[in-house]
Amino acid sequence: MKHLFFAAAACVLLTPCLAQDSLDNDSRRFNFGIRVDYITPFKMFNTSTTTASTTKPIADYTYTGSTSSSKFAGGPVFEMRVTKHIWVGAELSFHHASYGVLQQIRTGRKDPNAGTDNRPLATITDSTEVSYWDFPILVRYHNIRDSGVFKRFYPLVGITYRHVGAVKTGNAIVNADATTDYNEVPDPVAKRHQIGYTGGIGYRLVDELGVKVIPEIRFTRWTGHTLQGPGYVSSPNQAQVGIGITF
Numbered sequence: 680m681k682h683l684f685f686a687a688a689a690c691v692l693l694t695p696c697l698a699q700d701s702l703d704n705d706s707r708r709f710n711f712g713i714r715v716d717y718i719t720p721f722k723m724f725n726t727s728t729t730t731a732s733t734t735k736p737i738a739d740y741t742y743t744g745s746t747s748s749s750k751f752a753g754g755p756v757f758e759m760r761v762t763k764h765i766w767v768g769a770e771l772s773f774h775h776a777s778y779g780v781l782q783q784i785r786t787g788r789k790d791p792n793a794g795t796d797n798r799p800l801a802t803i804t805d806s807t808e809v810s811y812w813d814f815p816i817l818v819r820y821h822n823i824r825d826s827g828v829f830k831r832f833y834p835l836v837g838i839t840y841r842h843v844g845a846v847k848t849g850n851a852i853v854n855a856d857a858t859t860d861y862n863e864v865p866d867p868v869a870k871r872h873q874i875g876y877t878g879g880i881g882y883r884l885v886d887e888l889g890v891k892v893i894p895e896i897r898f899t900r901w902t903g904h905t906l907q908g909p910g911y912v913s914s915p916n917q918a919q920v921g922i923g924i925t926f
Contacts, residue, residue: 682784707889712925714770715753717850723748723776728771729909741783742912748776752813756923764821768837772813780805786855799855801808806851807866807904809842831883835895839875843868843905869907870923875899875917893923 693814726744733740760766782803789796817837822830846868852860879897886892898918907914 686691693906698735707926710756710758710891710925712756712891713753714756714772714921714923715751716772716919716921718748718750718752718774718917718919721914721918722746723914723917724906724911725914726778726911731909736786738784739789740909742908743777743783744863745779745780746776746778746911748778752811753921756925758819766814766819766821768817768819770813770815770858773877774811774813775808776811776913777806777808778906778909778911779807781783782909790796796820798811801855802853804851805848805866807846807848807906809846811841812844812907814842815839817877819881820915822885828866833881833883834879835881835897836878837898839877841873841875841901841905843871846906866906866908868905869913870903870905873901873903873905875901889926891923893925894921895923896920 708726724744724746726746728741728743731740732738734829752772754769754771755774756768758766758768782805784801784803784918785798786794786801787798789798816839817835819833819835820923821833834877846865848863848865850862850864852862854860877897877899879895881893881895898916901913901915901917907913
């Protein structure tokens with residue numbers, strides 16, 4: 680959680696340098712702009728080491744997952760003022776997620792008297808990248824208090840629709856006889872479309888020309904898993920801190 684705290688603190692400290700406090704100029708009904716988010720502290724995929732066995736053929740399987748997804752996401756934003764206090768926003772956010780799985784396959788029966796497992800070993804190294812397209816629809820309530828610093832803070836709630844785009848997988852195979860092979864058969868998608876419930880807080884600054892600088896902290900709870908398999912599963916939780924600029 681310390682990464683989320685430091686990122687949020689940086690946004691709040693930097694925004695006064697980017698925009699003067701002039702909420703009275705926040706009179707436009709429609710706003711357009713861009714937003715950049717830093718996703719932390721949750722990983723995009725939860726990974727583990729799992730095992731499985733079969734009898735026909737006789738084999739043991741070990742799956743070891745790993746992940747190193749990009750932390751950054753971003754895209755265009757649109758916002759409309761519905762009432763004096765309520766704004767409705769729509770966004771498009773794009774980012775990459777990635778994971779890897781090392782599959783080890785040992786065939787035949789294990790010798791119980793052997794000090795090490797000397798059965799034939801084959802490995803498959805799976806490296807997968809997936810494109811996420813997120814569409815948040817958010818409601819923001821401004822001016823909870825009529826004066827003071829708290830006038831700039833606001834809560835937000837909404838839903839986020841996620842579409843899983845291209846899935847690119849590379850499978851590097853080393854057979855038990857030391858021969859190699861390679862294919863790009865993509866991993867299956869468990870749920871290409873899903874919904875997440877989003878909540879958070881924001882801080883709004885407006886300059887004399889009506890340009891808005893808006894840092895926010897958000898948390899989304901997804902209702903399903905986009906991809907899952909032995910050694911990996913997409914995380915149901917997503918937290919992010921970001922900053923938007925609208926005109």
